[in-house]
Amino acid sequence: MEIGYYPGCALHGSSNDYEMSVRACLAALGVRLRELDDWICCGATAAHSLNHKLAVALPARNLGLAERDGMEELLAPCPMCSMQLMKARRLLFANDALQQEISAIVELDVRGTTQVCNLIQIFQQVGYERIQQAATQQLGEFRPACYYGCLLTRPPGVVQFDDCEHPQSMESLLSELGAAPVEWNYKTECCGAGMTMANEATVLELGHRILSNAAAHGANCLVVACPMCHVNLDMKQAAINQRYSAEHDMVVYYLSDLVGLALGLAPAALGIPRHFVVRK
Amino acid sequence: MARIGVFTCWCGENIARNVDVQSVAEQAAQLPGVRCSQTHKYMCSDPGQKLIRDTIAAERLDGVVIASCSPHMHLKTFRKAAEHADLNPYLVEMANVREQCSWVHSQRSRATAKAVDLIRVAVAKVRHNRALEPIQVPVTRKVLVVGGGVAGIQAALDIADSGVPVVLVEREPSIGGKMAGLSETFPTLDCSQCILTPRMVEVAQHPNITLHTCSEVEQVEGYVGNFRVTIRKQARYIDVDKCTGCGQCWNACPSKKTPSEFDYGLGKRTAIYTPFPQAVPARPVIDRDACLRLTKGRCGICVKKCQADAIRFDDQDELVSEDIGAIIVATGYQLYEIGKPDGQGRVTGYGEYGYGRYPDVISSLQFERLVSASGPTGGEIRRPSDGAVPKTVVFISCVGSRDNAKGLSYCSKICCMVNAKHTMLYKHKVHDGQAHVFYMDIRAGGKNYDEFVRRAIEQDGAHYHRGRVSKITQEDGRLIVRGVDTLAGEPLTIAADLVVLAAAMRPATGVEDLAQKVNVGYDEFGFLCESHPKLRPVETNAAGVFVCGACHGPKDIPESVTQASAAAAKVLLMFSRDRLYREPEIAHVQESACAGCFACRRSCPYHAIDPAEIRDRQGQLVRRVARVNPGLCMGCGTCVALCVSKSVDLEGFSEEQVYAMVESLR
Numbered sequence: 011m012e013i014g015y016y017p018g019c020a021l022h023g024s025s026n027d028y029e030m031s032v033r034a035c036l037a038a039l040g041v042r043l044r045e046l047d048d049w050i051c052c053g054a055t056a057a058h059s060l061n062h063k064l065a066v067a068l069p070a071r072n073l074g075l076a077e078r079d080g081m082e083e084l085l086a087p088c089p090m091c092s093m094q095l096m097k098a099r100r101l102l103f104a105n106d107a108l109q110q111e112i113s114a115i116v117e118l119d120v121r122g123t124t125q126v127c128n129l130i131q132i133f134q135q136v137g138y139e140r141i142q143q144a145a146t147q148q149l150g151e152f153r154p155a156c157y158y159g160c161l162l163t164r165p166p167g168v169v170q171f172d173d174c175e176h177p178q179s180m181e182s183l184l185s186e187l188g189a190a191p192v193e194w195n196y197k198t199e200c201c202g203a204g205m206t207m208a209n210e211a212t213v214l215e216l217g218h219r220i221l222s223n224a225a226a227h228g229a230n231c232l233v234v235a236c237p238m239c240h241v242n243l244d245m246k247q248a249a250i251n252q253r254y255s256a257e258h259d260m261v262v263y264y265l266s267d268l269v270g271l272a273l274g275l276a277p278a279a280l281g282i283p284r285h286f287v288v289r290k
Numbered sequence: 291m292a293r294i295g296v297f298t299c300w301c302g303e304n305i306a307r308n309v310d311v312q313s314v315a316e317q318a319a320q321l322p323g324v325r326c327s328q329t330h331k332y333m334c335s336d337p338g339q340k341l342i343r344d345t346i347a348a349e350r351l352d353g354v355v356i357a358s359c360s361p362h363m364h365l366k367t368f369r370k371a372a373e374h375a376d377l378n379p380y381l382v383e384m385a386n387v388r389e390q391c392s393w394v395h396s397q398r399s400r401a402t403a404k405a406v407d408l409i410r411v412a413v414a415k416v417r418h419n420r421a422l423e424p425i426q427v428p429v430t431r432k433v434l435v436v437g438g439g440v441a442g443i444q445a446a447l448d449i450a451d452s453g454v455p456v457v458l459v460e461r462e463p464s465i466g467g468k469m470a471g472l473s474e475t476f477p478t479l480d481c482s483q484c485i486l487t488p489r490m491v492e493v494a495q496h497p498n499i500t501l502h503t504c505s506e507v508e509q510v511e512g513y514v515g516n517f518r519v520t521i522r523k524q525a526r527y528i529d530v531d532k533c534t535g536c537g538q539c540w541n542a543c544p545s546k547k548t549p550s551e552f553d554y555g556l557g558k559r560t561a562i563y564t565p566f567p568q569a570v571p572a573r574p575v576i577d578r579d580a581c582l583r584l585t586k587g588r589c590g591i592c593v594k595k596c597q598a599d600a601i602r603f604d605d606q607d608e609l610v611s612e613d614i615g616a617i618i619v620a621t622g623y624q625l626y627e628i629g630k631p632d633g634q635g636r637v638t639g640y641g642e643y644g645y646g647r648y649p650d651v652i653s654s655l656q657f658e659r660l661v662s663a664s665g666p667t668g669g670e671i672r673r674p675s676d677g678a679v680p681k682t683v684v685f686i687s688c689v690g691s692r693d694n695a696k697g698l699s700y701c702s703k704i705c706c707m708v709n710a711k712h713t714m715l716y717k718h719k720v721h722d723g724q725a726h727v728f729y730m731d732i733r734a735g736g737k738n739y740d741e742f743v744r745r746a747i748e749q750d751g752a753h754y755h756r757g758r759v760s761k762i763t764q765e766d767g768r769l770i771v772r773g774v775d776t777l778a779g780e781p782l783t784i785a786a787d788l789v790v791l792a793a794a795m796r797p798a799t800g801v802e803d804l805a806q807k808v809n810v811g812y813d814e815f816g817f818l819c820e821s822h823p824k825l826r827p828v829e830t831n832a833a834g835v836f837v838c839g840a841c842h843g844p845k846d847i848p849e850s851v852t853q854a855s856a857a858a859a860k861v862l863l864m865f866s867r868d869r870l871y872r873e874p875e876i877a878h879v880q881e882s883a884c885a886g887c888f889a890c891r892r893s894c895p896y897h898a899i900d901p902a903e904i905r906d907r908q909g910q911l912v913r914r915v916a917r918v919n920p921g922l923c924m925g926c927g928t929c930v931a932l933c934v935s936k937s938v939d940l941e942g943f944s945e946e947q948v949y950a951m952v953e954s955l956r
């Protein structure tokens with residue numbers, strides 16, 4: 011199975027450990043990633059709050075490239091990217107005038123024929139059963155708290171994925187692989203996301219709440235599918251501990267890390283040793 | 291030669307403001323076949339009707355066109371006036387120059403021209419009208435009431451008390467409906483069981499009521515006054531006549547783990563059981579999915595215990611047939627399913643409230659059982675998880691109601707009152723407890739209703755917060771309720787011991803099936819449609835079928851009872867005549883031309899077309915043709931449009947008439 015791949019800025023920059031993990035894990039499952047040629051920003055950073063047209067045009071250009079290259083599906087492992095792309099696709103579908111205007115701006119006829127999906131949806135397409143059959147390791151020692159954050163399931167009308175307030179898709183996948191996901195309270199709460207630069211205090215407080223709640227419900231690790239969540243919970247964990255005199259020692263995995271481990275990949279191949287909090 | 295009178299109404303200023311009535315009358319007088327043309331300020335008034343009667347007699351009119359309002363409004367009025375002047379009422383037609391002309395157009399000259407055209411069309415039609423006679427059908431004086439909640443009980447008793455026999459069909463093992471499970475009722479806080487159970491006993495003992503419990507309507511045939519209804523009585527496994535209701539069987543039954551439907555899963559029941567102590571009939575039923583004898587072939591302790599020899603493990607479903615004249619549907623409601631999986635890995639609405647995950651998040655009907663003396667806790671308010679008395683309770687309004695994003699768009703109407711009642715009942719039992727209500731608006735319209743809510747707030751100290759709850763989580767055994775107080779303008783977090791969700795009212799399951807059986811329409815939510823929201827609130831578009839209670843829309847007890855009595859009155863009114871008269875404007879098949887393709891039969895929304903066999907003198911079958919049942923046909927005309935051989939026509943709206951109307955505009 012070959013699929014279009016849109017890395018976005020994070021996976022080629024600060025979160026290239028995530029890209030390493032996604033590529034290794036999907037390769038082990040026989041999914042070939044074909045990176046979108048000449049991709050540009052998805053518009054998640056400043057565009058969507060400053061300029062409505064730009065916020066559609068940026069992701070629309072990427073969609074147009076994917077269509078040009080005949081991609082039926084485009085994986086955007088960062089939920090900010092996938093949401094922006096899905097939103098643009100939805101807007102273009104609903105409004106002929108906008109579709110024509112944006113197509114003229116990006117100099118590509120964007121029809122919205124390429125489906126956009128997040129990482130969990132790729133695993134769903136491969137099939138949980140198939141992944142389970144391919145697994146060589148049991149994840150029995152892991153009691154993950156699955157953390158979806160804000161954008162994997164929201165806005166529900168745009169992403170149309172899982173129950174937006176009580177999602178279960180990561181839990182079902184990891185249960186299939188022998189892990190024991192915990193029920194906890196903060197799986198769709200905000201991690202502070204982009205505030206990490208502008209208002210660190212808020213991010214630390216939110217991160218502290220999430221980590222504490224996961225630990226209180228018996229989790230021994232967190233699982234995320236978002237580079238921003240990973241930064242705020244993994245990289246900032248030391249700062250959280252310092253600020254709140256806490257002793258969090260919570261490893262934060264990408265979903266592809268745990269699936270990769272189950273498939274028998276070495277932690278180094280998945281970029282796991284490059285996390286800030288590592289398993290002792 | 292046609293002698294048609296045209297009568298144009300001013301309707302005060304309603305028509306005259308935008309239509310030059312005088313000019314219309316003058317132009318109408320010139321139309322072919324028109325003998326005279328008159329106007330009146332209010333044609334429907336007594337002097338207006340007198341003008342019509344006198345003119346019909348003086349001018350010996352053989353057709354009348356009234357140019358005024360919609361025929362829905364006054365066709366009957368004017369037809370009656372013509373009848374008084376000895377003109378066949380079906381020779382009267384109306385031209386709607388108000389709703390379809392003066393009200394919707396602003397240019398006077400063009401509106402006037404359109405009014406003339408509308409009259410022209412009506413005159414062309416009436417020239418081809420035939421005198422028709424109303425259809426007479428006999429009437430069986432027996433009523434079927436579907437649903438034995440408070441509405442069904444009220445309707446059944448009203449009708450039975452007047453001497454007319456009633457067949458009451460209830461799906462559950464006992465009548466009583468949702469009301470039987472309530473603790474106390476607003477706005478008087480009188481005990482629900484105390485007011486309802488005597489009425490239930492009355493039903494059981496009434497000589498004019500035949501009660502079928504564990505039963506559903508399987509099939510409805512026939513038409514107004516002459517329905518034939520088949521009722522499926524599910525196997526009860528009990529000989530109801532022999533059983534004395536002593537209780538030996540259910541006290542001994544070893545299968546005790548089935549969640550009680552009556553307690554909404556908060557308590558457990560045995561496999562042989564009565565749903566609640568005051569059940570009517572006071573006879574047990576065996577749950578065939580829970581009974582060890584019926585599922586695994588062992589046990590049978592109840593047989594040994596029963597002194598009356600009333601257990602029947604070989605009992606079968608039974609079909610009962612009844613001849614019925616009128617049907618009252620009173621199937622009631624169920625609660626909106628909060629946070630239930632939809633089978634595609636998603637949860638329908640409100641996953642954030644944790645209903646079904648956190649045992650101490652319950653629905654308002656479950657809370658009723660916790661407060662009720664006959665409930666699983668004997669009336670002590672104890673939370674499901676650990677049996678502790680909750681010291682802080684949060685009540686959340688509008689769970690599913692008034693929520694286009696996740697739930698249903700309508701207001702469920704009773705929840706504001708239910709919440710106020712619950713805070714009172716709680717505070718009366720747990721004096722040091724805190725009751726919090728999150729609400730969108732307080733809708734307490736009704737006699738003594740707003741006073742009741744004020745009492746909850748001012749006397750019983752309920753804390754009302756205007757705002758929604760965004761999330762409920764569980765921490766250290768408590769429910770953390772996070773919401774917003776929009777009046778204070780700040781987020782609000784309450785650590786609660788119990789959360790009660792006032793879930794929306796939805797029609798009971800299966801109501802669509804029943805509606806299709808009796809040809810009654812229903813809206814997008816499944817609520818049954820009345821014939822007219824103001825003037826015919828308990829009638830439906832299916833003749834002889836009436837609705838009452840919450841199957842028609844969200845309603846409280848007083849309103850359900852009012853509507854039930856109204857439905858009963860309408861049925862008795864229908865039964866007050868020996869024969870029923872129906873409008874003769876129905877379809878008619880010209881059997882000599884019918885090809886027997888039955889496209890009409892498949893398309894008929896009222897199932898009014900049956901195959902008929904044409905036989906020769908030797909009794910040999912010649913062919914099959916379509917035949918219209920005059921009792922069922924509502925005159926919609928769908929069959930006329932579909933008939934390939936042009937052998938169906940509509941009386942009073944024949945193709946000849948329609949073509950004449952179209953031609954007149956050329």
